[in-house]
Amino acid sequence: MxxxxxxxxxxxxxxxxxxxxxxxxxxxxxxxxxxxxxxxxxxxxxxxxxxxxxxxxxxxxxxxxxxxxxxxxxxxxxxxxxxxxxxxxxxxxxxxxAVIWEQLTGATHEESTLSVTYAAFMILATMIAACGVVLDNAILIVGAMAVGPEFGPLAGVCTAMVRRAPRLAARSLLALLTGFATAIAVTTLFSLGMDAAGLFSREQLDGTRPNTSFIWQPDPFSFVVALLAGAAGTLSLTSAKSGALVGVAISVTTVPAAANAAVALGYGELGQMWGSVEQLLLNLLGIMLAGTLTLYVQKRLWGTQRGRWTRRGRPGTEPARPKPRA
CATH class of the missing domain: 3.30.70.240 (Alpha-Beta Plaits)
Incomplete structure (x- = not known):
């Protein structure tokens, strides 16, 4: 209730x-x-x-x-x-x-607004992922995925597409693109500083990296996982089961891809950088596509179900029987 x-x-x-x-x-x-x-x-x-x-x-x-x-x-x-x-x-x-569209729009409006807090979380998550990339540490990568706030703007874009809300779409895209661009720029400077301090090295980035090499080597599974995560994340928002969002956050390679692109850019490794950018865009596209389709299907199914219920007659709406005359 x-x-x-x-x-x-x-x-x-x-x-x-x-x-x-x-x-x-x-x-x-x-x-x-x-x-x-x-x-x-x-x-x-x-x-x-x-x-x-x-x-x-x-x-x-x-x-x-x-x-x-x-x-x-x-x-x-x-x-x-x-x-x-x-x-x-x-x-x-x-x-x-049931989907409460006003509640969904309000939630995505708040989560998709470009703010200092949003930018700080995005930058910190990307910097953590940069450490995980260089050290080939899967735990740091998972932690960075959980910290990243990018699903809010992605959900905002999906909601805006279904509700035909151009202002929400523009706000969400601004937060998404500006957030990633700022995070990549700051993380590039961070990686150069870590290299100057002797904590990062080109050899670590160019090494085998069995735990994190997938980040800059996208394949069809990357898009499939992004589609599944987008659908799951959208369902968790509309059904108020927010606990599932954590699982969604650690199943897609958005923040780690941005971090790998930043570190590769700092070392001039253009091949890794473009591979990471491709991975990032592939994940963002898959999440937005699946999220939009999920919301559209929910809207259609719920509208059909409510229409059938209305045609059958609402409970308690039977006409009152006339009282017998005295």
Missing amino acids: LHLRMIVPPGRTPDAVKLIESTVGTTHLVVLPGAARDPSGDVVTCDVAREACDELLTGLRGLRIDEDGAISVDDVGLSLSKRADAAEEEAPGEPAD
């Missing part, structure tokens, strides 16, 4: 209440007239099944409550209520299959 809290202009409270009551999967409706001060208005709260939340949010935005009031959504960790159980039973489909 999800908990909605709204600040509603008094003149629109009846319409908001009517919308909530007519949406199957809602319960625990509370109206506090005049309780809000900034902005002023009525406070309306309710619980809603995850499957019905997107439809309800669309209707509330149609009432312009998000413009003149406020709407917030929180997860309900535990709800001991027979009415809540009944509301979840009435809602169509399964909670894990």
Whole structure:
């Protein structure tokens, strides 16, 4: 279940209440007239099944409550209520299959914004990967993959493609490209400094490197893994199973490829550099392609399922029987 809290202009409270009551999967409706001060208005709260939340949010935005009031959504960790159980039973489909597009857009908007923190994580992850590349240390490579924040902008691009949101797409691409370009530039300087200190050497980069040589030698499996990771990462976002994102992060060679390109650039190893860039672009393309297709399929399947449920008739919407005359 999800908990909605709204600040509603008094003149629109009846319409908001009517919308909530007519949406199957809602319960625990509370109206506090005049309780809000900034902005002023009525406070309306309710619980809603995850499957019905997107439809309800669309209707509330149609009432312009998000413009003149406020709407917030929180997860309900535990709800001991027979009415809540009944509301979840009435809602169509399964909670894990439902996509709350407003929540997804908000999450990807935050994660795909170019900020000092985002750039710092990208640079640090690439520098860690550079150490792993030179030392041929798989543990450092895995750690760098987990630290890298690049899946946020990638998810932002996928969401923008499906929702046709050009601003989100531009913001995500800016964060993605600027982040990698900055990380590669800083890591190149870092690798030159490590070489001057005697901690990096060309011989280490040109060595056999059985654990990390795959980073600059892309093959068809690189694209296949990127496709699988993109689909898995997108499903983890839409189903709120964020724990799967860690597995996605350590299954693709984006940050390590950028690090290998940076170190190779510092030593003038153009062959390794271009191989690493190819690996990076192949992974980014595969993730964005699979993520976009996954979201599109989810949108189509959920729309079809909800359409069938609507045609069958919503539970509890049977016309009332006329009362017998006295």
